[in-house]
Amino acid sequence: MMANGQPLLSVRNLKVAFPTRRATLTAVDGVSFDIAAGEVLGVVGESGAGKSLTGAAVIGLLEPPGRIIGGEVRLRGQRIDNLSKEDMRKVRGKRIGMVFQDPLTSLNPLYRIGDQIVETIRTHLPVSEAQARERAIALLQEVGIQGARERIDSYPHAFSGGMRQRVVLALALCAEPELLIADEPTTALDVSIQAQIITLLKRLCRERGTAVMLITHDMGVIAETADRVAVMYAGRIAEIGPVRDVVQHPHHPYTRGLMGAIPTLGPQATRLVQIPGSMPRLDAIPKGCPFHPRCAFAFDRCRAERPDGMDAGSSKVACWLVAQNAAGAPA
Amino acid sequence: MTMMPLVEAKSLTRVFDVSKPWLNRLIEREPKAYLKAVTGVSFVIGRRETVALVGESGSGKSTVARMTVGLLAPTAGTVTIDGIDMWAAARSAERQQLRRRLQMIFQDPYASLNPRWRVERIIADPIKAFGLARDGAEIHHRVGELLRLVGLDPADGAKYPHEFSGGQRQRICIARALSSSPEFIVCDEPTSALDVSVQAQILNLMRDLQDRLGLSYLFISHNLAVVRHMATRIGVMYLGRIVEMAPATELFTAPRHPYTRLLMDALPDLGMTGRPRRPIEGEIPNPIAPPPGCAFHPRCPWAFDPCAVDVPQLIDHGGRAAACHAVETGRI
Numbered sequence: 001m002m003a004n005g006q007p008l009l010s011v012r013n014l015k016v017a018f019p020t021r022r023a024t025l026t027a028v029d030g031v032s033f034d035i036a037a038g039e040v041l042g043v044v045g046e047s048g049a050g051k052s053l054t055g056a057a058v059i060g061l062l063e064p065p066g067r068i069i070g071g072e073v074r075l076r077g078q079r080i081d082n083l084s085k086e087d088m089r090k091v092r093g094k095r096i097g098m099v100f101q102d103p104l105t106s107l108n109p110l111y112r113i114g115d116q117i118v119e120t121i122r123t124h125l126p127v128s129e130a131q132a133r134e135r136a137i138a139l140l141q142e143v144g145i146q147g148a149r150e151r152i153d154s155y156p157h158a159f160s161g162g163m164r165q166r167v168v169l170a171l172a173l174c175a176e177p178e179l180l181i182a183d184e185p186t187t188a189l190d191v192s193i194q195a196q197i198i199t200l201l202k203r204l205c206r207e208r209g210t211a212v213m214l215i216t217h218d219m220g221v222i223a224e225t226a227d228r229v230a231v232m233y234a235g236r237i238a239e240i241g242p243v244r245d246v247v248q249h250p251h252h253p254y255t256r257g258l259m260g261a262i263p264t265l266g267p268q269a270t271r272l273v274q275i276p277g278s279m280p281r282l283d284a285i286p287k288g289c290p291f292h293p294r295c296a297f298a299f300d301r302c303r304a305e306r307p308d309g310m311d312a313g314s315s316k317v318a319c320w321l322v323a324q325n326a327a328g329a330p331a
Numbered sequence: 332m333t334m335m336p337l338v339e340a341k342s343l344t345r346v347f348d349v350s351k352p353w354l355n356r357l358i359e360r361e362p363k364a365y366l367k368a369v370t371g372v373s374f375v376i377g378r379r380e381t382v383a384l385v386g387e388s389g390s391g392k393s394t395v396a397r398m399t400v401g402l403l404a405p406t407a408g409t410v411t412i413d414g415i416d417m418w419a420a421a422r423s424a425e426r427q428q429l430r431r432r433l434q435m436i437f438q439d440p441y442a443s444l445n446p447r448w449r450v451e452r453i454i455a456d457p458i459k460a461f462g463l464a465r466d467g468a469e470i471h472h473r474v475g476e477l478l479r480l481v482g483l484d485p486a487d488g489a490k491y492p493h494e495f496s497g498g499q500r501q502r503i504c505i506a507r508a509l510s511s512s513p514e515f516i517v518c519d520e521p522t523s524a525l526d527v528s529v530q531a532q533i534l535n536l537m538r539d540l541q542d543r544l545g546l547s548y549l550f551i552s553h554n555l556a557v558v559r560h561m562a563t564r565i566g567v568m569y570l571g572r573i574v575e576m577a578p579a580t581e582l583f584t585a586p587r588h589p590y591t592r593l594l595m596d597a598l599p600d601l602g603m604t605g606r607p608r609r610p611i612e613g614e615i616p617n618p619i620a621p622p623p624g625c626a627f628h629p630r631c632p633w634a635f636d637p638c639a640v641d642v643p644q645l646i647d648h649g650g651r652a653a654a655c656h657a658v659e660t661g662r663i
Contacts, residue, residue, distance in 0.1 A: 160614055265555065
């Protein structure tokens, strides 16, 4: 938890489920985390870990039949997970902005980009059409679109992928939200463009004091962008802590395996660390710790009881091994 | 290497006709439009060697892969496998024989397996096509061996592709590629669709297989770290040309071409050394109307007069080659 009391976003024991004919699948199972004002929290995990669903649940954009079946989401202390559709719509865009992987899911191809930004500004802020347009031009300049005054009347197809993502960033930030949820914002982009967008995202959020929940599968992007990181596995947080600790001294066996599995540019290991098997399907999440069938250190307790949030340094780790080490040899 | 290389590509060039339909051209008075996807790409791959081509989207790396394996005819240039010119080879027997010796692994393991075929039939297809087994029993036995080789169970042959995860499907693709006992495999982004932990499994498997079977790889990827892990030599492509070619270790410790240098700077830093990430300015130009001279010069901080006029040639200095006027004249 961060300084001066209340976190900006507080998620407690969040559960998201998909009812199916056979059984109810729990895709996000008891996730808790906080984001302080101005902080960047990275959420990292492999496909199916539940990271995007956690983001979607926070902004109330879960696709039916998926729904929140437990826990709470608070924005500056106010519960937002039980708001009506209409009230949530006001929070979304105004107080929480969004950026998705594919910029074309956020941009309507039939409208000029300027009109889309102006509409969003006027929905959330009491300004005139002309003021909103000036503001849109200023924003487009700020996100690095050259000749913004001329290009504001272009359609999305006239922009390249990287430029579109800049427009989406402008759109997400136009109502000065307190929190930005960015779901794989750079995954579809080339490395040289990815670096541009990440640098831009960091700069904009720092200047405005916007907090960011950065969802990605790319540990490299997290390492250089986030203040803290949550590693997700099978719908749960395996490890959460300051980014430097998690990247350089991971505690959870899954995080350790994940870090070793990433090829690096430095001195070469002949073999990458290999985690045997693959992430369990939602209908077959093992009892106890969901990682135990793939874990080299698993013991009886891992198979029987679910671990959660053990303290390890400044991180919280869901692993009985950490609890055992803490009890056996106090650090 | 004194031995003859297994694969030799010489000034491969591929032009695509991207003109509008005839009537549109007539009405709009537009000329034909051509896209030069690949220009003058040459490389050699020795036995048991992995050569990688790395580049961003639109750099032409996949087009090179498809020409090398024989899926796409080059507009100019040649591909020679073990001394046999692939595109000049006499139609039937010789080319067929050559085809057996090369295989390809694709990026998307979901799209590259026929969903209506059982795994056994998928893997057996090349064996049947090349007539490599006498009867059904031998094919069955061989498929079982191949499945075991890639870390699956021989009983998996009776299943359909949808019953497998992405990583397992890529293992099936590898088993299929190995079924004709090839010497050379072209891998086009083989792990880009996979999660990192699964990627590690597949990359380890590919290296094990290379050691066991003496394979040569042409490895295509956009991911510099993956390429660094797999390749002995690396070619960096930009807008259809190889701009730098060097042994893997040297490329990463001392990149020469400005594009390679900037690409390294732009990489996210997992080591958290606090090194500031310097993005490359601008974007990849439109390949239909590439800039004159060196295609990278509009984005290059070291560009000077000749860069906008002359196309720099790839000049070899002791196994390391860079196509850059600034490097040539000793400016950087």
